[in-house]
Amino acid sequence: MPSRDSSTEAAFARSLRAWYAEHGRKDLPWQVRPTAYGVWVSEIMLQQTQVATVIPYYERFMARFPGVEELAAAPLDEVLGLWSGLGYYARARHLHQAAQQVMHKYGGRLPETLDGLQGLPGIGRSTAGAILSLAWARPHPILDGNVKRVLSRCFLVSGRPGTAGVERRLWGLAEALLPIHGAGVHNQALMDLGARVCTRHRPRCGDCPVEGICAARRHGLQDRYPQPRGRGPGPERFTCFLLLMVEGRLLLQRRPPAGLWGGLWVPPECATEAQVPGRCRELGVAPGGIEILPERLHTFSHFRLRYRPVLVRGTACPGAVRDDDCRWHPLGSPLPGGVPAPVARLLCQLQAHHPRSIP
DNA sequence: AAGTCGGGGGC
DNA sequence: GCCCCAGACTT
Numbered sequence: 001m002p003s004r005d006s007s008t009e010a011a012f013a014r015s016l017r018a019w020y021a022e023h024g025r026k027d028l029p030w031q032v033r034p035t036a037y038g039v040w041v042s043e044i045m046l047q048q049t050q051v052a053t054v055i056p057y058y059e060r061f062m063a064r065f066p067g068v069e070e071l072a073a074a075p076l077d078e079v080l081g082l083w084s085g086l087g088y089y090a091r092a093r094h095l096h097q098a099a100q101q102v103m104h105k106y107g108g109r110l111p112e113t114l115d116g117l118q119g120l121p122g123i124g125r126s127t128a129g130a131i132l133s134l135a136w137a138r139p140h141p142i143l144d145g146n147v148k149r150v151l152s153r154c155f156l157v158s159g160r161p162g163t164a165g166v167e168r169r170l171w172g173l174a175e176a177l178l179p180i181h182g183a184g185v186h187n188q189a190l191m192d193l194g195a196r197v198c199t200r201h202r203p204r205c206g207d208c209p210v211e212g213i214c215a216a217r218r219h220g221l222q223d224r225y226p227q228p229r230g231r232g233p234g235p236e237r238f239t240c241f242l243l244l245m246v247e248g249r250l251l252l253q254r255r256p257p258a259g260l261w262g263g264l265w266v267p268p269e270c271a272t273e274a275q276v277p278g279r280c281r282e283l284g285v286a287p288g289g290i291e292i293l294p295e296r297l298h299t300f301s302h303f304r305l306r307y308r309p310v311l312v313r314g315t316a317c318p319g320a321v322r323d324d325d326c327r328w329h330p331l332g333s334p335l336p337g338g339v340p341a342p343v344a345r346l347l348c349q350l351q352a353h354h355p356r357s358i359p
Numbered sequence: 360a361a362g363t364c365g366g367g368g369g370c
Numbered sequence: 371g372c373c374c375c376a377g378a379c380t381t
Contacts, residue, residue: 048377086365126377187376200373301363302364
């Protein structure tokens with residue numbers, strides 16, 4: 001015997017479906033003739049990233065890697081290159097690794113079970129549910145940021161998001177509201193409602209299909225749900241980026257495969273400006289002119305990085321420093337792989353300031 | 360349960 | 371400035 005009026009769930013799903021049929025977005029790139037692979041790629045890109053930002057990345061990615069096979073066969077550097085600027089690069093590493101697992105454990109076809117999908121790197125319960133419901137119309141719920149916001153408001157789920165009790169209750173609601181038929185459309189509609197009507201600020205309750213069901217609306221508490229996370233700016237770190245130029249080439253090094261900016265290419269670093277000359281000699285370059293550039297700030301979710309670019313013109317030829325993780329990159333030529341956004345900006349400005357300085 | 364992992368959009 | 375976004379992973 002249900003503790004809550006069992007017709008509430010049915011009314012919610014029915015109203016949501018009718019709203020989506022008339023007002024919902026159905027023409028996003030991954031919604032037109034959806035495939036499991038396309039849904040997968042889009043879901044990974046959309047983790048912690050807004051739709052408008054993802055679209056051009058998705059188009060480029062799908063053009064270069066039309067299927068699991070092409071993705072699995074590609075070098076990681078190329079995958080990271082197409083991911084540059086999106087952030088959370090572990091998503092790209094996991095996606096690439098998972099594609100290789102799909103090739104040789106599942107014959108190139110995505111598994112069609114929750115456990116099979118969740119066994120792949122980068123796929124958690126929500127992404128697995130999205131693939132199952134959106135690509136194959138299987139009755140599995142999802143729980144992303146949009147859905148959490150909608151459900152928190154509609155059913156006044158208190159407590160900080162991310163805590164065990166809140167997550168359990170939200171998953172329970174997502175599951176209870178899921179209709180037997182049309183789970184994919186239902187999930188799509190729930191996300192679209194959260195993205196375009198039940199927004200974080202100033203929700204458009206007058207346009208909401210479940211306005212009559214929503215407890216936050218009834219009590220005027222839309223602004224207090226969901227409860228804010230309470231993140232601070234976090235600590236601050238400092239580094240110098242050594243922009244080492246020798247004959248029109250810039251030295252780049254590949255970062256370790258995991259961790260911050262894992263697998264991406266960045267200039268050499270040192271802790272203080274005073275260490276620049278010594279660092280140059282370590283790298284086999286006799287420093288000529290050293291130009292200290294203004295400090296900049298890059299904000300991460302959990303800390304802030306102050307960094308100072310230091311432009312060094314080398315007069316000596318670069319030594320035989322050419323292992324796999326170290327390249328002299330001719331400015332203007334294709335990058336060896338992925339590059340974090342601040343480094344991409346530095347390269348762009350460097351190229352603009354020293355146009356075609358190649359001998 | 361808490362910390363790690365990017366970058367951009369919106370206000 | 372601040373907060374959050376079609377989360378998942380590690381410790």
